[in-house]
Amino acid sequence: MKQVELDKLDQRILAILQQDGRISNQHLAEQVGLSPAACWRRVRALEENGVIKGYSAHLAPERIGQGLCVLVNLSLQRHTIDSTADIERQVSSYPEVLQCFAVTGSADFVLRVVVPDMVSYDRFLNEKIFTLQGIAQVNSNFALREIKNTQTIPVGSGDEHS
Amino acid sequence: MKQVELDKLDQRILAILQQDGRISNQHLAEQVGLSPAACWRRVRALEENGVIKGYSAHLAPERIGQGLCVLVNLSLQRHTIDSTADIERQVSSYPEVLQCFAVTGSADFVLRVVVPDMVSYDRFLNEKIFTLQGIAQVNSNFALREIKNTQTIPVGSGDEHS
DNA sequence: ACTGAAAGTCGTTGCAT
DNA sequence: ATGCAACGACTTTCAGT
Numbered sequence: 001m002k003q004v005e006l007d008k009l010d011q012r013i014l015a016i017l018q019q020d021g022r023i024s025n026q027h028l029a030e031q032v033g034l035s036p037a038a039c040w041r042r043v044r045a046l047e048e049n050g051v052i053k054g055y056s057a058h059l060a061p062e063r064i065g066q067g068l069c070v071l072v073n074l075s076l077q078r079h080t081i082d083s084t085a086d087i088e089r090q091v092s093s094y095p096e097v098l099q100c101f102a103v104t105g106s107a108d109f110v111l112r113v114v115v116p117d118m119v120s121y122d123r124f125l126n127e128k129i130f131t132l133q134g135i136a137q138v139n140s141n142f143a144l145r146e147i148k149n150t151q152t153i154p155v156g157s158g159d160e161h162s
Numbered sequence: 163m164k165q166v167e168l169d170k171l172d173q174r175i176l177a178i179l180q181q182d183g184r185i186s187n188q189h190l191a192e193q194v195g196l197s198p199a200a201c202w203r204r205v206r207a208l209e210e211n212g213v214i215k216g217y218s219a220h221l222a223p224e225r226i227g228q229g230l231c232v233l234v235n236l237s238l239q240r241h242t243i244d245s246t247a248d249i250e251r252q253v254s255s256y257p258e259v260l261q262c263f264a265v266t267g268s269a270d271f272v273l274r275v276v277v278p279d280m281v282s283y284d285r286f287l288n289e290k291i292f293t294l295q296g297i298a299q300v301n302s303n304f305a306l307r308e309i310k311n312t313q314t315i316p317v318g319s320g321d322e323h324s
Numbered sequence: 325a326c327t328g329a330a331a332g333t334c335g336t337t338g339c340a341t
Numbered sequence: 342a343t344g345c346a347a348c349g350a351c352t353t354t355c356a357g358t
Contacts, residue, residue, distance in 0.1 A: 002224060059214060063164065063165060147263060148259060
């Protein structure tokens with residue numbers, strides 16, 4: 001159970017819903033050329049089979065005093081399953097950490113951290129990162145500018161068939 | 163014109179809307195303890211002053227055949243304003259590039275790229291990255307696992323006053 | 325800045341195709 | 342998998358406090 005077959009209609013629905021998650025079902029229906037009922041059933045199916053994981057409001061960090069964004073490269077000392085799982089659990093629980101990926105390359109993890117300012121980031125490092133067990137290196141790259149920041153995944157690019 | 167004052171009610175509204183962008187105004191109102199009308203006016207104000215930038219559906223990449231995520235470190239040869247702006251414009255236009263930040267550290271930009279597979283990634287590099295003018299280095303770090311991936315910005319953490 | 329009510333719009337279901 | 346129709350629920354506005 002992994003990939004889901006999407007026809008052109010599903011793809012259009014997903015594209016629109018990624019752009020405007022709060023569009024009314026009626027408007028969505030007319031934009032894809034379906035009756036509201038048919039459209040609604042498709043959306044519901046996409047939610048139920050896990051293609052649509054949820055909906056969220058998108059905020060402006062700088063407007064709510066969370067203007068500092070840092071990309072952190074983390075390296076571990078040892079790579080036992082237990083200590084790694086533990087670090088992942090802790091890192092996930094920090095609200096300042098918006099994203100965290102285990103990656104190839106010289107670091108083991110890359111995090112995206114959002115905080116109000118340098119003072120807060122200093123506190124974050126001292127209280128929540130440096131206290132983790134088994135950390136070898138922490139490399140902080142500060143975001144100077146946000147060129148693009150979306151979670152809009154391409155749909156219907158690549159190999160289609162229906 | 164930058165930061166916006168948020169009281170406890172606004173903060174709760176934003177926290178809830180980040181978790182469930184499609185919650186009905188009525189449910190939102192009762193969860194924050196306001197009448198639907200009052201709640202609606204606050205949400206509308208938050209949208210109008212740019213705190214809420216929009217709403218979107220959150221998809222599962224692996225379910226729609228976009229299972230490969232790559233963190234790319236880009237370095238430029240020269241840093242003239244023109245060539246940089248040009249690269250930023252082009253990179254922004256690529257749907258495979260979900261995020262792009264100008265950063266401190268050894269790279270100039272970090273991108274998050276999402277594609278179906280290695281073949282697609284190879285094509286992406288050859289057609290869209292290597293063809294950019296003035297690129298010095300491209301370093302691809304593949305995401306092995308997604309530990310956390312949200313755009314949920316902390317609200318009402320840090321210095322409050324109302 | 326809030327509440328309450330009114331009017332219009334929308335989501336959701338059942339039924340038939 | 343679709344469209345139509347119906348009912349209840351919701352959004353949005355406006356007058357009053």
